[in-house]
Amino acid sequence: MPSATLIFPAVNQLAADYWRAAQQRGERTVAAASVAADVSLFNGTAVVSLPTIYERDFPAAFLALIAEHSIARIHCSVASVYAFLRQFCIDQRLTIELLGDSPIHQQMSQHQRLMARARQLRPLVIACADVSKVLPELEIAAVFRQSALIYGESNDEKLAAMMGIVASAPAGDVVELGSLMGRTAFVLLYLSRRYCLGPLLTVDPWLPANAVHRDSPEAIRSLVDDWDYDALAEAFFVNLAPFVGSDHAHLRMPSAQAFPVYAEGCPILSQDARAVPYCRRIAILHIDANHDYDAVRNDCDLWLRRLLPGAWLILDDYVWSHGDGPLRVGNELIEEYAERIERAFVCGKALFMKFRGDANREE
Numbered sequence: 366m367p368s369a370t371l372i373f374p375a376v377n378q379l380a381a382d383y384w385r386a387a388q389q390r391g392e393r394t395v396a397a398a399s400v401a402a403d404v405s406l407f408n409g410t411a412v413v414s415l416p417t418i419y420e421r422d423f424p425a426a427f428l429a430l431i432a433e434h435s436i437a438r439i440h441c442s443v444a445s446v447y448a449f450l451r452q453f454c455i456d457q458r459l460t461i462e463l464l465g466d467s468p469i470h471q472q473m474s475q476h477q478r479l480m481a482r483a484r485q486l487r488p489l490v491i492a493c494a495d496v497s498k499v500l501p502e503l504e505i506a507a508v509f510r511q512s513a514l515i516y517g518e519s520n521d522e523k524l525a526a527m528m529g530i531v532a533s534a535p536a537g538d539v540v541e542l543g544s545l546m547g548r549t550a551f552v553l554l555y556l557s558r559r560y561c562l563g564p565l566l567t568v569d570p571w572l573p574a575n576a577v578h579r580d581s582p583e584a585i586r587s588l589v590d591d592w593d594y595d596a597l598a599e600a601f602f603v604n605l606a607p608f609v610g611s612d613h614a615h616l617r618m619p620s621a622q623a624f625p626v627y628a629e630g631c632p633i634l635s636q637d638a639r640a641v642p643y644c645r646r647i648a649i650l651h652i653d654a655n656h657d658y659d660a661v662r663n664d665c666d667l668w669l670r671r672l673l674p675g676a677w678l679i680l681d682d683y684v685w686s687h688g689d690g691p692l693r694v695g696n697e698l699i700e701e702y703a704e705r706i707e708r709a710f711v712c713g714k715a716l717f718m719k720f721r722g723d724a725n726r727e728e
Protein backbone atom coordinates (compact mmCIF):
# COMPACT_ATOMS: atom_id res chain seq x y z
CA MET A 366 0.00 0.00 0.00
CA PRO A 367 1.45 3.45 -0.87
CA SER A 368 2.09 5.69 2.13
CA ALA A 369 -0.56 8.20 3.14
CA THR A 370 -0.82 11.57 4.81
CA LEU A 371 -2.89 11.85 7.96
CA ILE A 372 -4.87 15.07 8.17
CA PHE A 373 -5.50 15.56 11.87
CA PRO A 374 -7.50 17.25 13.20
CA ALA A 375 -9.68 17.50 10.08
CA VAL A 376 -11.80 20.29 11.50
CA ASN A 377 -11.09 23.48 9.59
CA GLN A 378 -10.63 25.09 6.22
CA LEU A 379 -6.83 24.64 6.30
CA ALA A 380 -7.32 20.89 6.69
CA ALA A 381 -9.88 20.91 3.87
CA ASP A 382 -7.56 22.94 1.62
CA TYR A 383 -4.75 20.45 2.21
CA TRP A 384 -7.13 17.54 1.48
CA ARG A 385 -8.29 19.13 -1.78
CA ALA A 386 -4.74 19.89 -2.99
CA ALA A 387 -3.66 16.33 -2.05
CA GLN A 388 -6.57 14.90 -4.09
CA GLN A 389 -5.46 16.90 -7.08
CA ARG A 390 -1.87 15.67 -6.91
CA GLY A 391 -2.95 12.07 -6.28
CA GLU A 392 -1.65 11.90 -2.71
CA ARG A 393 -3.40 9.32 -0.50
CA THR A 394 -4.87 10.92 2.64
CA VAL A 395 -6.74 9.86 5.76
CA ALA A 396 -8.73 12.52 7.58
CA ALA A 397 -9.28 12.15 11.32
CA ALA A 398 -10.86 14.26 14.06
CA SER A 399 -11.75 14.08 17.75
CA VAL A 400 -14.98 16.02 17.37
CA ALA A 401 -17.83 15.53 14.93
CA ALA A 402 -16.32 16.65 11.62
CA ASP A 403 -18.09 18.57 8.91
CA VAL A 404 -17.67 16.02 6.13
CA SER A 405 -18.93 18.51 3.55
CA LEU A 406 -15.47 20.12 3.87
CA PHE A 407 -14.05 16.85 2.53
CA ASN A 408 -16.61 16.31 -0.18
CA GLY A 409 -18.41 13.67 1.89
CA THR A 410 -15.28 11.56 2.47
CA ALA A 411 -15.46 9.72 5.80
CA VAL A 412 -13.51 11.29 8.67
CA VAL A 413 -12.04 8.73 11.09
CA SER A 414 -12.78 9.34 14.75
CA LEU A 415 -9.81 9.54 17.15
CA PRO A 416 -9.84 10.22 20.92
CA THR A 417 -8.66 13.69 21.90
CA ILE A 418 -4.92 14.01 22.58
CA TYR A 419 -5.71 14.22 26.32
CA GLU A 420 -7.57 10.90 26.49
CA ARG A 421 -5.81 7.83 27.84
CA ASP A 422 -6.62 5.72 24.79
CA PHE A 423 -5.27 8.29 22.30
CA PRO A 424 -1.78 6.72 21.89
CA ALA A 425 -3.10 3.25 21.09
CA ALA A 426 -5.80 4.50 18.72
CA PHE A 427 -3.37 6.85 16.99
CA LEU A 428 -0.64 4.21 16.57
CA ALA A 429 -3.18 1.70 15.24
CA LEU A 430 -4.40 4.22 12.66
CA ILE A 431 -0.80 4.97 11.61
CA ALA A 432 -0.06 1.28 11.10
CA GLU A 433 -3.35 0.47 9.38
CA HIS A 434 -2.97 3.21 6.73
CA SER A 435 0.85 3.33 6.35
CA ILE A 436 0.88 6.95 7.47
CA ALA A 437 4.17 8.62 6.54
CA ARG A 438 3.20 12.28 7.02
CA ILE A 439 0.87 14.32 9.19
CA HIS A 440 -0.74 17.59 8.25
CA CYS A 441 -1.79 19.39 11.43
CA SER A 442 -3.23 22.91 11.35
CA VAL A 443 -4.11 23.28 15.05
CA ALA A 444 -1.27 24.70 17.15
CA SER A 445 -1.94 22.78 20.37
CA VAL A 446 -2.27 19.43 18.57
CA TYR A 447 0.82 20.18 16.46
CA ALA A 448 2.91 20.80 19.61
CA PHE A 449 1.56 17.61 21.20
CA LEU A 450 2.27 15.47 18.10
CA ARG A 451 5.79 16.85 17.71
CA GLN A 452 6.64 15.60 21.21
CA PHE A 453 4.59 12.42 20.79
CA CYS A 454 6.53 11.43 17.65
CA ILE A 455 9.83 11.97 19.49
CA ASP A 456 8.67 10.00 22.55
CA GLN A 457 7.33 7.14 20.43
CA ARG A 458 10.38 7.21 18.12
CA LEU A 459 8.09 7.53 15.12
CA THR A 460 9.68 8.36 11.78
CA ILE A 461 6.60 10.21 10.59
CA GLU A 462 7.09 13.63 9.05
CA LEU A 463 5.10 16.41 10.67
CA LEU A 464 4.52 18.61 7.64
CA GLY A 465 5.52 22.25 7.71
CA ASP A 466 6.20 24.52 10.62
CA SER A 467 3.87 24.89 13.60
CA PRO A 468 0.73 26.94 12.87
CA ILE A 469 1.93 29.65 15.27
CA HIS A 470 5.38 29.85 13.68
CA GLN A 471 3.74 29.90 10.25
CA GLN A 472 1.65 32.91 11.28
CA MET A 473 4.67 34.67 12.75
CA SER A 474 6.87 34.11 9.74
CA GLN A 475 4.06 35.02 7.33
CA HIS A 476 3.64 38.29 9.20
CA GLN A 477 7.38 38.94 9.22
CA ARG A 478 7.58 38.30 5.47
CA LEU A 479 4.69 40.73 4.95
CA MET A 480 6.37 43.45 7.03
CA ALA A 481 9.69 42.84 5.22
CA ARG A 482 7.88 43.25 1.89
CA ALA A 483 6.26 46.49 3.09
CA ARG A 484 9.68 47.75 4.27
CA GLN A 485 11.27 46.74 0.99
CA LEU A 486 8.62 48.47 -1.15
CA ARG A 487 8.09 51.63 0.92
CA PRO A 488 10.99 53.41 -0.83
CA LEU A 489 9.15 52.70 -4.10
CA VAL A 490 5.95 54.17 -2.64
CA ILE A 491 7.97 57.25 -1.59
CA ALA A 492 9.62 57.55 -5.02
CA CYS A 493 6.23 57.38 -6.75
CA ALA A 494 4.66 59.83 -4.28
CA ASP A 495 7.25 62.55 -4.72
CA VAL A 496 5.74 64.25 -1.66
CA SER A 497 5.94 63.59 2.05
CA LYS A 498 2.41 62.26 2.75
CA VAL A 499 3.32 58.60 2.38
CA LEU A 500 1.61 55.70 4.15
CA PRO A 501 3.52 54.19 7.07
CA GLU A 502 4.91 50.67 6.74
CA LEU A 503 2.06 49.23 8.77
CA GLU A 504 -0.59 50.50 6.37
CA ILE A 505 1.38 49.47 3.30
CA ALA A 506 1.52 45.98 4.82
CA ALA A 507 -2.23 46.13 5.49
CA VAL A 508 -2.98 47.01 1.88
CA PHE A 509 -0.76 44.16 0.64
CA ARG A 510 -2.36 41.75 3.12
CA GLN A 511 -5.97 42.57 2.24
CA SER A 512 -5.35 42.81 -1.50
CA ALA A 513 -3.57 39.44 -1.49
CA LEU A 514 -6.79 37.85 -0.29
CA ILE A 515 -8.46 38.95 -3.54
CA TYR A 516 -7.53 37.25 -6.80
CA GLY A 517 -6.22 39.80 -9.26
CA GLU A 518 -3.73 40.56 -11.96
CA SER A 519 -1.91 43.52 -10.41
CA ASN A 520 1.43 42.88 -8.70
CA ASP A 521 2.87 44.39 -5.52
CA GLU A 522 5.00 46.92 -7.40
CA LYS A 523 1.96 48.32 -9.20
CA LEU A 524 0.03 48.47 -5.92
CA ALA A 525 2.99 50.23 -4.29
CA ALA A 526 3.00 52.81 -7.09
CA MET A 527 -0.75 53.30 -6.58
CA MET A 528 -0.10 53.89 -2.88
CA GLY A 529 2.45 56.51 -3.89
CA ILE A 530 0.62 58.47 -6.54
CA VAL A 531 -2.55 59.01 -4.48
CA ALA A 532 -0.52 61.38 -2.30
CA SER A 533 -0.28 63.86 -5.16
CA ALA A 534 -3.72 63.35 -6.71
CA PRO A 535 -6.31 66.14 -6.58
CA ALA A 536 -9.67 65.60 -4.89
CA GLY A 537 -12.13 64.05 -7.34
CA ASP A 538 -13.64 60.78 -8.47
CA VAL A 539 -11.59 57.61 -8.69
CA VAL A 540 -12.56 55.45 -11.66
CA GLU A 541 -11.55 51.91 -12.52
CA LEU A 542 -12.38 50.27 -15.85
CA GLY A 543 -11.99 46.50 -15.48
CA SER A 544 -12.26 45.14 -11.95
CA LEU A 545 -12.31 41.34 -12.23
CA MET A 546 -12.61 40.14 -8.61
CA GLY A 547 -11.82 43.50 -7.03
CA ARG A 548 -8.14 43.45 -6.03
CA THR A 549 -7.32 46.91 -7.37
CA ALA A 550 -10.84 48.16 -6.62
CA PHE A 551 -10.20 47.41 -2.95
CA VAL A 552 -6.83 49.21 -3.07
CA LEU A 553 -8.31 52.25 -4.80
CA LEU A 554 -11.24 52.39 -2.39
CA TYR A 555 -8.92 52.21 0.61
CA LEU A 556 -6.61 54.88 -0.79
CA SER A 557 -9.34 57.25 -1.94
CA ARG A 558 -10.78 57.17 1.59
CA ARG A 559 -7.37 57.49 3.22
CA TYR A 560 -6.46 60.56 1.14
CA CYS A 561 -10.02 61.98 1.07
CA LEU A 562 -10.04 62.03 -2.73
CA GLY A 563 -13.62 61.17 -3.55
CA PRO A 564 -15.91 58.25 -4.36
CA LEU A 565 -14.88 55.22 -6.40
CA LEU A 566 -16.65 54.07 -9.56
CA THR A 567 -15.84 50.60 -10.82
CA VAL A 568 -16.96 49.42 -14.25
CA ASP A 569 -16.95 45.82 -15.49
CA PRO A 570 -19.63 44.00 -17.48
CA TRP A 571 -18.27 40.55 -16.50
CA LEU A 572 -19.15 39.18 -19.93
CA PRO A 573 -17.04 36.94 -22.17
CA ALA A 574 -17.79 39.02 -25.26
CA ASN A 575 -16.02 41.98 -23.63
CA ALA A 576 -13.32 40.04 -21.84
CA VAL A 577 -11.97 38.22 -24.90
CA HIS A 578 -8.66 39.58 -26.24
CA ARG A 579 -9.07 39.18 -29.99
CA ASP A 580 -5.58 40.59 -30.71
CA SER A 581 -3.89 37.99 -28.47
CA PRO A 582 -2.82 34.39 -29.13
CA GLU A 583 -5.42 31.60 -28.93
CA ALA A 584 -4.20 30.46 -25.49
CA ILE A 585 -5.16 33.88 -24.10
CA ARG A 586 -8.37 34.21 -26.16
CA SER A 587 -9.69 30.90 -24.83
CA LEU A 588 -9.14 31.84 -21.18
CA VAL A 589 -12.48 33.66 -21.25
CA ASP A 590 -14.26 30.30 -21.35
CA ASP A 591 -12.84 29.31 -17.96
CA TRP A 592 -14.82 31.89 -15.97
CA ASP A 593 -18.33 31.57 -14.62
CA TYR A 594 -19.29 35.23 -15.07
CA ASP A 595 -22.11 35.35 -12.57
CA ALA A 596 -19.86 33.75 -9.96
CA LEU A 597 -17.17 36.30 -10.88
CA ALA A 598 -19.59 39.19 -10.33
CA GLU A 599 -20.70 37.67 -7.03
CA ALA A 600 -17.07 37.20 -5.94
CA PHE A 601 -16.37 40.88 -6.62
CA PHE A 602 -19.20 41.93 -4.30
CA VAL A 603 -18.18 39.38 -1.66
CA ASN A 604 -14.60 40.69 -1.75
CA LEU A 605 -15.67 44.31 -1.41
CA ALA A 606 -18.54 43.73 1.05
CA PRO A 607 -16.43 44.39 4.18
CA PHE A 608 -15.50 47.82 2.75
CA VAL A 609 -18.86 48.76 1.28
CA GLY A 610 -20.12 52.32 1.70
CA SER A 611 -22.04 55.01 -0.07
CA ASP A 612 -18.77 56.17 -1.67
CA HIS A 613 -18.60 53.28 -4.14
CA ALA A 614 -20.79 52.10 -6.99
CA HIS A 615 -20.36 49.57 -9.71
CA LEU A 616 -21.70 49.77 -13.25
CA ARG A 617 -22.05 46.29 -14.71
CA MET A 618 -21.69 47.30 -18.33
CA PRO A 619 -18.87 47.89 -20.84
CA SER A 620 -16.81 51.02 -20.29
CA ALA A 621 -18.09 52.68 -23.49
CA GLN A 622 -21.67 52.27 -22.27
CA ALA A 623 -20.76 53.44 -18.76
CA PHE A 624 -19.15 56.65 -19.99
CA PRO A 625 -22.33 58.59 -20.86
CA VAL A 626 -23.98 57.38 -17.63
CA TYR A 627 -21.05 58.87 -15.72
CA ALA A 628 -20.38 61.96 -17.83
CA GLU A 629 -24.01 63.01 -18.25
CA GLY A 630 -24.60 63.01 -14.51
CA CYS A 631 -27.07 60.11 -14.35
CA PRO A 632 -27.62 58.90 -10.77
CA ILE A 633 -25.32 55.99 -9.94
CA LEU A 634 -26.32 53.95 -6.91
CA SER A 635 -24.12 52.34 -4.28
CA GLN A 636 -24.74 48.82 -2.96
CA ASP A 637 -26.91 50.38 -0.24
CA ALA A 638 -28.98 52.10 -2.95
CA ARG A 639 -27.80 55.66 -2.31
CA ALA A 640 -26.81 58.02 -5.11
CA VAL A 641 -23.03 58.28 -4.93
CA PRO A 642 -21.94 61.95 -4.94
CA TYR A 643 -19.61 61.82 -7.92
CA CYS A 644 -18.29 65.19 -9.07
CA ARG A 645 -17.96 63.66 -12.58
CA ARG A 646 -14.34 64.75 -12.83
CA ILE A 647 -11.65 62.16 -12.35
CA ALA A 648 -8.67 62.35 -9.99
CA ILE A 649 -7.38 58.83 -10.69
CA LEU A 650 -8.31 56.76 -13.74
CA HIS A 651 -7.26 53.11 -13.77
CA ILE A 652 -7.71 51.59 -17.23
CA ASP A 653 -7.51 47.81 -16.90
CA ALA A 654 -10.37 46.58 -19.09
CA ASN A 655 -10.01 44.87 -22.48
CA HIS A 656 -6.37 45.16 -23.67
CA ASP A 657 -6.98 45.05 -27.45
CA TYR A 658 -5.69 48.19 -29.13
CA ASP A 659 -9.13 49.48 -30.22
CA ALA A 660 -10.60 48.89 -26.76
CA VAL A 661 -7.78 50.67 -24.90
CA ARG A 662 -7.81 53.51 -27.40
CA ASN A 663 -11.56 53.92 -27.04
CA ASP A 664 -11.35 53.87 -23.22
CA CYS A 665 -8.72 56.61 -23.34
CA ASP A 666 -10.57 58.70 -25.94
CA LEU A 667 -13.69 58.70 -23.80
CA TRP A 668 -12.55 58.76 -20.22
CA LEU A 669 -9.47 60.99 -20.42
CA ARG A 670 -11.84 63.86 -21.24
CA ARG A 671 -13.00 63.81 -17.64
CA LEU A 672 -9.56 64.02 -16.01
CA LEU A 673 -9.02 66.81 -13.50
CA PRO A 674 -5.93 69.02 -13.59
CA GLY A 675 -3.25 67.09 -11.73
CA ALA A 676 -5.03 63.77 -12.28
CA TRP A 677 -3.26 60.45 -12.65
CA LEU A 678 -3.86 57.90 -15.38
CA ILE A 679 -2.82 54.30 -14.73
CA LEU A 680 -2.68 52.30 -17.94
CA ASP A 681 -2.39 48.65 -17.02
CA ASP A 682 -0.16 46.18 -18.85
CA TYR A 683 1.77 48.78 -20.81
CA VAL A 684 4.40 46.04 -20.61
CA TRP A 685 2.49 42.90 -21.64
CA SER A 686 3.63 39.74 -23.34
CA HIS A 687 0.23 38.77 -24.77
CA GLY A 688 -0.39 41.80 -26.96
CA ASP A 689 0.62 45.40 -27.55
CA GLY A 690 -2.66 47.33 -27.20
CA PRO A 691 -1.76 49.18 -23.98
CA LEU A 692 1.83 49.77 -25.19
CA ARG A 693 0.75 51.33 -28.48
CA VAL A 694 -1.93 53.47 -26.85
CA GLY A 695 0.43 54.47 -24.04
CA ASN A 696 3.07 55.58 -26.54
CA GLU A 697 0.48 57.51 -28.53
CA LEU A 698 -0.66 59.28 -25.36
CA ILE A 699 2.91 60.19 -24.46
CA GLU A 700 3.23 61.85 -27.87
CA GLU A 701 -0.22 63.45 -27.97
CA TYR A 702 -0.03 64.84 -24.45
CA ALA A 703 3.73 65.51 -24.35
CA GLU A 704 3.21 69.11 -23.27
CA ARG A 705 0.66 68.23 -20.64
CA ILE A 706 2.39 65.36 -18.88
CA GLU A 707 3.94 66.38 -15.58
CA ARG A 708 5.34 62.97 -14.71
CA ALA A 709 5.31 59.53 -16.32
CA PHE A 710 6.88 56.26 -15.31
CA VAL A 711 6.39 52.53 -15.71
CA CYS A 712 6.01 50.44 -12.59
CA GLY A 713 4.70 46.90 -12.12
CA LYS A 714 4.14 46.75 -15.92
CA ALA A 715 1.67 49.69 -15.80
CA LEU A 716 2.20 53.16 -17.22
CA PHE A 717 1.55 55.95 -14.71
CA MET A 718 0.98 59.46 -16.10
CA LYS A 719 0.22 62.65 -14.20
CA PHE A 720 -1.39 65.42 -16.20
CA ARG A 721 -0.64 69.03 -15.43
CA GLY A 722 -2.79 72.17 -15.69
CA ASP A 723 -6.35 72.13 -16.89
CA ALA A 724 -5.61 71.10 -20.46
CA ASN A 725 -7.70 67.92 -20.21
CA ARG A 726 -11.04 69.54 -19.58
CA GLU A 727 -13.77 68.26 -21.84
CA GLU A 728 -14.30 70.69 -24.68
Ligand SMILES: C[S@@+](CC[C@H](N)C(=O)[O-])C[C@H]1O[C@@H](n2cnc3c(N)ncnc32)[C@H](O)[C@@H]1O
Nearest residue numbers: 517518519543545548549569575619620654655
Ligand atom coordinates in the same frame (compact mmCIF):
# COMPACT_ATOMS: atom_id res chain seq x y z
C1 LIG B 1 -7.23 42.32 -16.15
S1 LIG B 1 -8.83 42.18 -15.53
C2 LIG B 1 -8.88 43.44 -14.31
C3 LIG B 1 -8.02 43.14 -13.14
C4 LIG B 1 -8.22 44.00 -11.94
N1 LIG B 1 -8.14 45.43 -12.23
C5 LIG B 1 -7.18 43.65 -10.89
O1 LIG B 1 -6.06 44.13 -11.00
O2 LIG B 1 -7.49 42.87 -10.02
C6 LIG B 1 -9.74 42.81 -16.84
C7 LIG B 1 -11.22 42.99 -16.59
O3 LIG B 1 -11.72 43.87 -17.58
C8 LIG B 1 -13.06 43.54 -17.82
N2 LIG B 1 -13.47 44.16 -19.08
C9 LIG B 1 -13.32 43.71 -20.34
N3 LIG B 1 -13.87 44.57 -21.20
C10 LIG B 1 -14.36 45.59 -20.49
C11 LIG B 1 -15.03 46.79 -20.82
N4 LIG B 1 -15.30 47.12 -22.09
N5 LIG B 1 -15.38 47.62 -19.84
C12 LIG B 1 -15.09 47.33 -18.54
N6 LIG B 1 -14.47 46.20 -18.18
C13 LIG B 1 -14.11 45.34 -19.13
C14 LIG B 1 -13.07 42.03 -17.81
O4 LIG B 1 -14.39 41.56 -17.56
C15 LIG B 1 -12.07 41.72 -16.68
O5 LIG B 1 -12.75 41.50 -15.49
